[in-house]
Amino acid sequence: MSVVLRVENVYKSFGGVKALEGVSMTVNEGMILGLIGPNGAGKTTLFNVITGYYKPDKGRVELFGRDVTGWPTHKIAQLGVARTFQIPKPFPDLTVFENVLVSIKFSSRKLSEQEAAEEAKRILEFLGLDSHAHMLASQLNVALEKRLELARALARQPRLLLLDEVLAGLNPSEVAYMLEKIKRAKQEFGLTIVMIEHVMHAVMNIADRIVVLHLGKKLAEGTPEEIARDPRVIEAYLGDPKLALAFVERLSSKKR
């Protein structure tokens, strides 16, 4: 199993604020890695470093065995990395269909106009967006916007998919729908996924491994079970009822 992403000892600070302090992690092919931690832990900053929006102050980022530290975002994207944004960034004045089509056009695949359109249609159907194809992206509700983000990322046929809170703000049935789609997408496209998530039961459910960030440092790493039992993690999250509930849920379901 080859290493898809390796982050080594990455530092990043803004002014006086240290957002990342010596974070390292490794993601193997075919894996779903959950990235959790309280607000301000540096999760999104880490995504931005990986995807090249920020240049790390120190440390290196390796993708598919190549050192990509300091590469511009679009070059990293062209390696086969796709991401979604915490606050969705659809192309508001383009239709849903056009959003996906643009993404296909700039993926590494060489498709004819006709093929690209077919492909866009396929992806929209996969995410249940086909009936909204002619709507402007700006007219979508949150749930559909999140789906569009995912659709646009999948349209690139990436090898590594970075999901930044795609479940936030969704109701339970929508969460279930998205989880289902992510799992299926992983199988169908042979993806490796790193996901930042606050919906704990979802992460615990879907992730193979979990990395916990706290105040810019890696606090713990392990399987969901290990993380759930780690006293440091519990301490860091103490007082977060949602998380506590998720832990309890997880542990009790294991016992049964």
Add this chain to the structure above:
Amino acid sequence: MASRAILWIAIAVVVIAIIGGLAWYLSRETAQETAQTPQALQPTGEKEGCVIKIGFTTSLTGKLQKESAEQLNGIKLWADEVNSKGGIKLPDGRKCTVKLVYYDDESKSARVQELYQKLITDDKVDYLISPYSSGLTAAAAAVTDGYHKVMIATGAASDSIFTKGYQYVYQLYTPASRYMTSAVDLLLELDQSNKKVALLFENSKFAKSVASATKAYLEEKGFQIVYEDYYPPGTTDFATYIAKISASGATALLGGGHFQDGFNLVKQLYSANIKSIKYVAILVAPPEPAFAELGDAAVGVIGPSQWEPGVKYSPEAAKKLGIEWYGPTVDEFVKAYKSKYGKTPGYHAAGGYAAGLVLQYVIEKAGLDTEKAKEILDNLDIMTFWGRIKFYKEADKHGLQIGHSMVLVQWQKTDGKLTKVIVYPEAAAEAKAVYPIPWSK
């Protein structure tokens, strides 16, 4: 992507080639024919009711609005007077009325070219008058001269229009190159020892061309230019310029550009109270009545003017020079203008009237025959209320005004009242120039 781009570029090249080729073909096909030039579209005015059409544009809007409006008043007054007398008598004995055809050019040269084209080809006017200002006249000349249409340029003092080889454009204003020279002459007359001159002009087309000619003239006359600078249009604060002039030890200042900046310059100069400066001559601003708002600061300031209501041109003066007098006297003009518009005419208005007057003279002699009109204008040497009018007729500066000269005005205080008087040339002078400027005492 690349191959697509190439395809598009190829299409672009082909289309442009087709258009270009067509244009070339058309030009090639007929180029050998003798130029069936524009004479063909000569006026039709002669028969139907006999109306002579005079065309021009005026700046009803934009930055030249004010001066242009006065010029228009002058032209209108002329046309009304002519028509009230039943029109102009042509050499063939017919009497034709005058019709003014004019449009708003927004003070922009793009509009000027568009509209002169329309005047010539659509309205088929017989003679043209220029728009106001050198810049717009240059743009108009580029159109009109090609059609061999006579255009009387008024409100355009630039010399450069007349070095471009145009053959049908005639200038009424004293050109920029001689704008300030009389101010230099006056200084020489007043004080032989005042030789240190500061030049501070606006960085604009007109002021710049006056400045360079003035500079050359000063050097020729043995003056020492101790300071020279150009301020950007719209400048309101002259503190640092005045500081440098003061530090330069200059004893005379020549400068200005438009009304506003000249006004501010004098105002701040007066406040600064630089005792060393004894002589101040400013472009454009002093002849304006609004200059009086400066109060004491205006006293002693000299300014060149194309024309003033107090000028002394007269049939007698013409006789002395042995040239023909034509048109109304100065007083008649001023009186007619006052009764029509309720105010004293300035030089823009006088220039407008004079342009009409010259056309009237030409039409009486040449009718509507442009080539004959050109011949008459080339050899013209007359005196009118506007002054002497004579054009340079060789090709290198064809149409440049060489007969007319500037007068200098000075603001003086008599019995506590601020008045504008002509002080130069002596023949036209109403009073002697005050020297040195009061504040230096």
Add this chain to the structure above:
Amino acid sequence: MEAKNILRELARGRMITNITVAAIILALLTIGIGSLYSETLSYYRETLSTFMMLFSVVLGLNIILGYTGYVSFGHAVFFGIGGYTAMVLMYYYGVNVYLAMIIAALAAMAAAQAIGFIVLRLRGAYFAIATIAVLEAFRVIVSNVEYLGGSEGLQLEASYYTGYSIAGYRGQMSVHYIAYFLLLGTVTLGLLLNLYVSRSQFGAGLRAIREDEDAAEAIGINTWKFKTLAYVLSSITPALAGAIIAWKRNIVLPEEFFSLTLSIESIISVMLGGAGTVLGTVTGTAIYHTVKTIFLTSFPSLHLIIFGITIAFIAEVLPMGIIGWLRLMSTRLRFLLE
């Protein structure tokens, strides 16, 4: 929704645009040729020349403002650079206008590359302000450099034009006709460039940048390269128009060639029709030019006020322009109204 349907609609839309564009070019060509033989058309020829001058700037601006979403508030800077480059070549070296145009366009492209390197790192209002500053800086520099004629400008002599002739018209008489056809060529080039941008993958990338630059990077678009290229392309037609107008008017003046008014007029034209659409540029410029001419002749003293109200109206009520509004009314029309 069938993919094939979309493609068919797309093709139909493109066909309609192609026919419209071709019809416009042909009509302009006919009027131009007609004016060679009929004097009555010559006023229309001059009005259309002014229209095409503005249209050339608009077509350039639409690439950077419409497709890429960068509000270039000083786009006339390329008109000025083109005009001055051409004039220097013609005035000092006697170069003919055709060569001068080509060099002017190349000079403007080089300038766009350099200016873009500075201003394209800015976004939104900062970019807009920076482009105003660039325009004003050029104007000040040009009016102070003697070689460029300073504030007096450079003026060609009548004799420069003796070599030109068309359909029996010679010298300065021929200039207005030739300039018309040259402007038509420029407009044609501009329309083709816009069509290319609207239909190519390059244009799709620009649209993505307009919509969200970060997301565009994330889907693998080299945004820096794309927007620089867009800026360079957007300088071509304004520069060509500047060169032709310099030649036609025979004089270049700093305030007329580096003019904020021209910049703003072209923005209004783009916005009026609908930014980022080919048909929008035509519609917007045509309406603006016509309305302006009517206002100026009918209400000369009120025209500033009327314009102010019109501009504010567009901004507040019709920010996507006429064509943009129609497109929004029905997404079906998106394909028909490119």
Add this chain to the structure above:
Amino acid sequence: MVVSPELIMGGLVSGIIIGSLYGLAALGLSIIWGVLKVVNLSHGALIALSMYLVYTLSVMYGVPLPVALLASILTGFLLGIAAYYLFVHRVLGGPELASLLSTFGFGLIILGILELAFGGIARTIPVSQHVIEVGHAPIMLVQIIGAIIAVAVAVGAYLLLYRTWFGRAVRAVVMNAEASALMGVNVVRVLALSFTLGVLFAVTAGSLLSLAYSFTPETGTKYELYSFTIVVLGGLGNPLGSLVGGIILGIAEQLTSVIVSGSWGPLVAFLILLVMLIVRPTGLFAKL
């Protein structure tokens, strides 16, 4: 000509005096830009309008000058509120272009009215011409008084934004409008008042400037262009930053005029603007 230290001194002092007035003019633009994220392209027209208001009242109707100044400033206040709801409110939060065009349109309307009513002739308000000479440079008493008022207004604006409830509300809206709304701040009112405040500063600057120099409807354009530079120099919405930015620009302009030539003065402003935008677009000083 040799540039003496004395001349440099004169340039510096007049730079500071004129710069303070530039700073005051820029303050209005700065507040609006900082709080509403709108570049007010009617700024120059508003400055010109206030000049004509003072002119109309004091010269044409003979109202005493201080009363005319106050009346002009008050009119600016009312106009600000009206303009906010007519030209700004609808385009807030939209694309930049919409607010640029909308405010530009408003500016054109003002200019059109001024052109119609007064034409292009320069107007002057007669006041004391007393000057103080510094290094050959004549500095008018009115300018000095204007500069002092400018400093006072800038400090006042600073206190208003950092020491009062209104200031806190404004800063809260700048940081996060949505959260402020949840915490009970009337966001629309804060925005409208901030815009009005900006107009008020522009009008105050214009009224003071009208005393020192003659003016035409187009006079405001220069101050508007300079204000862009000053705002970028001083940081969006920072009153003291505007003042200091104005003074830097004033000194740069005046020294250019002393050392090189006045006709290069405006270039300095645009070059400073471009360099600042690239090197430090957040300004030399903190944002609001």
